[in-house]
Amino acid sequence: MAKTATTWVVTTSGDRPLDDIAADLRKRGFKVKKVLREINSITGTGGADLAAKARQVSGVTDVSPDVPIEIGPPNSSDTW
Amino acid sequence: MVKKRASRSRAARTGPSGPDRTSSSIDEMLLAALERGDDSFQTGRYLATFKEGATDAGIKALSSVRGMRLADARDFSRQSVRMQDVGDADALVFPEIGVALVGGDAAATRGLTATAEIAADSAIESIDPEYFVFIDGTEEQFRRISGIITPAAVASPGDYLRGFMRAAETITADLYRGGGIPAPVGDTEEEALVLGATWGLVACRVPTSSRSGNGIRVAVLDTGMDLGHLDFAGRALTTASFVGQPVQDLHSHGTHCIGTACGPLAPAGTTPRYGVGYRTAIFAGKVLSNSGSSVGGSVLAGMNWAIANRCPVISMSVGGPGGPQPYYTAAGQAALNNGLLIIAAAGNAASPTGAPANSPTIMSVAAVTETLVPASFSNFGKIEISGPGTNVFSSVPRPTRYGFKSGTSMATPHVAGCAALWAETSPSLRGLLLWRRLQSTARPLPFPASRVGSGLVQAP
Numbered sequence: 110m111a112k113t114a115t116t117w118v119v120t121t122s123g124d125r126p127l128d129d130i131a132a133d134l135r136k137r138g139f140k141v142k143k144v145l146r147e148i149n150s151i152t153g154t155g156g157a158d159l160a161a162k163a164r165q166v167s168g169v170t171d172v173s174p175d176v177p178i179e180i181g182p183p184n185s186s187d188t189w
Numbered sequence: 190m191v192k193k194r195a196s197r198s199r200a201a202r203t204g205p206s207g208p209d210r211t212s213s214s215i216d217e218m219l220l221a222a223l224e225r226g227d228d229s230f231q232t233g234r235y236l237a238t239f240k241e242g243a244t245d246a247g248i249k250a251l252s253s254v255r256g257m258r259l260a261d262a263r264d265f266s267r268q269s270v271r272m273q274d275v276g277d278a279d280a281l282v283f284p285e286i287g288v289a290l291v292g293g294d295a296a297a298t299r300g301l302t303a304t305a306e307i308a309a310d311s312a313i314e315s316i317d318p319e320y321f322v323f324i325d326g327t328e329e330q331f332r333r334i335s336g337i338i339t340p341a342a343v344a345s346p347g348d349y350l351r352g353f354m355r356a357a358e359t360i361t362a363d364l365y366r367g368g369g370i371p372a373p374v375g376d377t378e379e380e381a382l383v384l385g386a387t388w389g390l391v392a393c394r395v396p397t398s399s400r401s402g403n404g405i406r407v408a409v410l411d412t413g414m415d416l417g418h419l420d421f422a423g424r425a426l427t428t429a430s431f432v433g434q435p436v437q438d439l440h441s442h443g444t445h446c447i448g449t450a451c452g453p454l455a456p457a458g459t460t461p462r463y464g465v466g467y468r469t470a471i472f473a474g475k476v477l478s479n480s481g482s483s484v485g486g487s488v489l490a491g492m493n494w495a496i497a498n499r500c501p502v503i504s505m506s507v508g509g510p511g512g513p514q515p516y517y518t519a520a521g522q523a524a525l526n527n528g529l530l531i532i533a534a535a536g537n538a539a540s541p542t543g544a545p546a547n548s549p550t551i552m553s554v555a556a557v558t559e560t561l562v563p564a565s566f567s568n569f570g571k572i573e574i575s576g577p578g579t580n581v582f583s584s585v586p587r588p589t590r591y592g593f594k595s596g597t598s599m600a601t602p603h604v605a606g607c608a609a610l611w612a613e614t615s616p617s618l619r620g621l622l623l624w625r626r627l628q629s630t631a632r633p634l635p636f637p638a639s640r641v642g643s644g645l646v647q648a649p
Binding site for chain 1: 309310412439440441442477479480481482483484485486488489490492493496497506507508509511514515516519520523527534536537543594596597598
């Protein structure tokens with residue numbers, strides 16, 4: 110089975126339709142997972158070189174790798 | 190659509206006899222769990238969640254690629270499925286919600302377990318264990334929780350459920366009291382013995398407020414909620430999960446936070462009041478798994494959902510270290526643009542405020558103790574306001590029902606609850622105006638703003 114690619118979060122300016130941006134990202138190898146219309150962001154997977162390519166897309170303001178979040182196991186005193 | 194049909198009647202004659210078949214009754218699975226001494230609350234079956242819009246492809250993947258015999262809820266009258274009627278099917282598909290229930294043996298022999306790696310191009314989003322959902326009482330409650338399966342699917346569940354819950358309570362008590370395992374520090378679970386209200390609510394002047402948060406939508410993005418907790422029976426409740434697991438909270442963090450922000454005016458018995466917005470409309474978004482972990486994409490999906498539902502108050506007791514993330518900042522701005530306010534926990538590492546609370550568009554909450562001094566663990570730097578964050582009493586999932594926790598995670602729902610009370614006072618108090626009102630009415634504390642912000646949040 111193929112290994113999971115890096116997950117990215119693409120933030121946009123909101124000045125350009127998200128679907129158009131998503132289409133441009135796909136052309137650059139980005140596999141769109143979710144189009145979050147309320148917050149003008151797109152999540153998806155792609156190779157490590159995707160960030161530089163995606164930043165060239167009109168309307169994209171940031172491309173960051175997704176980061177893990179951990180609040181601790183159940184009943185742990187070590188929470189967020 | 191390609192489906193390999195299962196025979197409904199064959200199972201009764203020749204079907205496998207293991208307790209984790211798709212058609213297994215809850216009775217069988219509970220007995221099996223008791224026999225193997227399993228307190229994980231897992232049934233042995235799995236839930237395969239299909240990617241959005243990929244239900245047909247998911248069905249094809251299970252039947253053609255994996256060779257499974259499938260039953261389809263659409264083949265049953267009004268999609269009301271009794272599990273014993275699915276016969277020898279390896280899996281039961283619920284197309285309306287894009288989920289398939291897979292028998293344990295069928296999943297194991299085909300490599301479809303929760304630890305299996307899923308190809309990026311698969312139609313399956315995730316595979317998660319199925320968990321028991323405990324209920325107290327009526328068939329109507331069960332129907333509301335399950336949504337699809339009729340009460341007849343759990344013929345005579347009461348005795349086994351009650352017995353299992355008693356066993357779970359006994360195991361928990363033994364572990365903590367006599368089994369050599371110390372109770373977690375800061376998370377001592379015990380019954381409250383006094384009437385009145387928690388110290389946190391008193392400090393925030395909640396009991397004397399005439400407001401209840403009536404009708405205000407409060408989104409709590411966390412580990413979900415114990416949907417059958419009796420303190421929330423009859424409440425307006427909207428739920429969604431963004432982590433591929435049922436909303437039912439098996440962690441306790443989410444149920445605790447929802448309890449503080451939205452808990453009842455008068456809990457049953459001698460339990461003190463612990464909730465602020467007792468007439469709020471609860472939006473429980475599960476963005477953290479039952480193990481307490483997640484990724485930014487899931488959290489963002491929850492924020493997107495809360496904003497789409499126009500929740501004026503969005504409480505987030507989640508986060509991680511590091512600088513402000515542009516995507517959280519954008520989400521916070523989107524909320525403000527829609528007249529909504531995101532309130533987030535600063536974090537408990539005694540270090541600079543983490544993300545998402547460190548975004549300039551998101552209100553950051555620090556924790557104070559019962560003596561109204563900054564909690565030693567509370568992060569600092571970008572802090573807008575403080576809330577009660579040590580020894581906080583609130584709801585936790587059954588069978589325990591109530592417990593104490595500490596953290597900025599607990600301070601945050603105090604602020605969110607008070608925000609809902611303020612929002613009730615005027616429809617114009619939304620977004621940035623609500624942010625400013627919370628700060629301008631906070632009780633000043635003799636500590637730097639980098640530790641406590643404008644002070645301790647106060648109810649109207």
